[in-house]
Amino acid sequence: xHRIAMIGTGYVxxxxxAGLADLGNQVVCVDQVGEKIARLREGGIPFYEPGLQExxxxxxxxxxxxxxxxxAEAVREHDVVFIAVGTPEGEGGAVDxxxxxxxxxxxxxxxxxxxxxxxxxxVPVGTARRIRAIIEQAQTTRHEFDVxxxxxxxxxGSAVEDFMRPDRVVVGADTERAFELLRGIYxxxxxxxxxxxxxxxxTAELVKYASNAFLxxxxxxxxxxxxxxxxxxxxxxxxxxxxxLDNRIGSKFLHAGAGFGGSCFPKDTKALVxxxxxxxxxxxxxxxxxxxxxxxxxxxxxxxxxxVGGDVRGKTVGLLGLAFKPNTDDMRYAASIVLADGLVARxxxxxxxxxxxxxxxxxxxxDVTYVGDRHEAAVGAHALVIVTExxxxxxxxxxxxxxxxxxxxxxxxxxxYRPEDVEPYGFVYVGVGRGRPPVGGR
Ligand code: NAD
Numbered sequence: 001x002h003r004i005a006m007i008g009t010g011y012v013x014x015x016x017x018a019g020l021a022d023l024g025n026q027v028v029c030v031d032q033v034g035e036k037i038a039r040l041r042e043g044g045i046p047f048y049e050p051g052l053q054e055x056x057x058x059x060x061x062x063x064x065x066x067x068x069x070x071x072a073e074a075v076r077e078h079d080v081v082f083i084a085v086g087t088p089e090g091e092g093g094a095v096d097x098x099x100x101x102x103x104x105x106x107x108x109x110x111x112x113x114x115x116x117x118x119x120x121x122x123v124p125v126g127t128a129r130r131i132r133a134i135i136e137q138a139q140t141t142r143h144e145f146d147v148x149x150x151x152x153x154x155x156x157g158s159a160v161e162d163f164m165r166p167d168r169v170v171v172g173a174d175t176e177r178a179f180e181l182l183r184g185i186y187x188x189x190x191x192x193x194x195x196x197x198x199x200x201x202x203t204a205e206l207v208k209y210a211s212n213a214f215l216x217x218x219x220x221x222x223x224x225x226x227x228x229x230x231x232x233x234x235x236x237x238x239x240x241x242x243x244x245l246d247n248r249i250g251s252k253f254l255h256a257g258a259g260f261g262g263s264c265f266p267k268d269t270k271a272l273v274x275x276x277x278x279x280x281x282x283x284x285x286x287x288x289x290x291x292x293x294x295x296x297x298x299x300x301x302x303x304x305x306x307x308v309g310g311d312v313r314g315k316t317v318g319l320l321g322l323a324f325k326p327n328t329d330d331m332r333y334a335a336s337i338v339l340a341d342g343l344v345a346r347x348x349x350x351x352x353x354x355x356x357x358x359x360x361x362x363x364x365x366x367d368v369t370y371v372g373d374r375h376e377a378a379v380g381a382h383a384l385v386i387v388t389e390x391x392x393x394x395x396x397x398x399x400x401x402x403x404x405x406x407x408x409x410x411x412x413x414x415x416x417y418r419p420e421d422v423e424p425y426g427f428v429y430v431g432v433g434r435g436r437p438p439v440g441g442r
Pocket of ligand 1: 002007008009010011013030032033036071084085099102103120121122123152153154155156215263264316434
């Protein structure tokens with residue numbers, strides 16, 4: 001059993017803190033936002049994440065998990081301190097590491113003996129060493145400490161499962177003491193044969209960016225192929241399926257769509273480009289993945305405008321889904337933002353429904369009309385657009401939706417349906433990369 005303080009109770013900190021408690025450790029989760037801590041103490045979760053509440057409630061009940069705003073005390077009372085604060089996009093795509101620096105400073109100021117500091121946030125290469133320097137400077141009394149890099153790979157929407165059953169754990173450290181402590185913390189994962197990669201802090205830090213940039217590149221790649229499919233009459237769903245059957249390629253992350261969003265891929269790809277620049281390298285592939293993604297999001301606006309006849313002024317568009325992906329309420333860099341803003345700017349009225357993200361959406365998309373369910377989103381619409389592939393949009397009642405709409409047009413930005421699923425209801429179907437062979441072809 002280790003005594004762990006987790007600084008930051010966002011998606012990573014809260015899932016990680018609750019997960020480490022579930023693995024048998026004594027964990028305190030710290031956040032500077034008092035409301036979050038108050039809500040957590042009442043058994044509430046500050047964001048939507050399936051299965052998280054059960055783990056939190058169970059571990060609080062069993063006395064292994066608690067919450068505080070008192071960072072100084074958390075550092076004084078715990079031997080292992082994880083940093084899981086935000087590292088948002090800063091100026092020009094660089095990473096804003098100010099929250100990490102502040103946390104490191106506080107750790108240095110308040111430590112009372114040996115501490116293992118584990119950097120979990122996604123941070124530029126070299127940060128673990130910088131944290132070391134910040135802690136040394138902040139210390140008023142000399143205490144030994146180690147800094148390890150332990151990037152997190154969980155996905156929002158399946159975060160609990162991802163944390164408890166990761167594909168791998170990556171640990172970067174300089175001392176045997178640090179490795180040994182982290183081996184102990186993650187010991188239960190050895191039982192399920194999780195590969196644990198032990199390396200240097202620099203390598204661990206780069207593994208995270210390289211992994212995210214590779215996945216993002218796969219998405220941009222298939223989106224580029226999708227656009228080519230539209231021009232040539234090919235169907236990207238079949239192209240991707242057949243490509244994915246090759247084990248060297250794999251079928252995951254080959255779904256053409258509205259472009260990647262979320263709190264990680266957009267900022268991490270840009271960050272990697274900047275990290276490369278600073279190191280004197282030009283990350284051309286990643287730069288292209290970013291560019292393709294940005295134009296893909298814009299292209300979705302053109303696609304909807306074209307689907308309603310080329311001019312959206314005075315027309316109504318219904319959006320199904322706003323979150324950047326299903327099973328989350330996270331709106332950071334969601335494709336829906338570019339789409340809704342673009343449609344409103346071109347004179348459309350936008351009605352939207354999302355099962356959980358509407359509260360967060362209101363803050364970033366004030367000009368959208370929010371409605372209570374998927375059927376209301378269709379009322380008076382000249383096109384209905386599937387933006388996020390929530391399960392509840394996978395079996396739509398097209399007859400009922402069609403009756404409520406001004407025109408029967410479905411723009412399926414996630415390729416959930418096939419044209420033949422909706423055309424019997426009089427709908428025009430527009431997908432992404434679903435070219436049709438010329439008349440006479442098969
Ligand atoms: P988030 O913005 O949701 O949460 C960060 C939390 O840290 C906030 O609640 C904030 O109040 C708190 N915080 C900041 N400074 C603090 C301080 N000094 N003391 C106490 N609390 C403080 O962030 P997130 O989505 O959980 O991401 C955290 C990190 O993990 C980022 O680097 C991100 O790139 C990385 N990451 C995120 C995901 C994901 O899916 N969200 C996955 C893997 C890695």
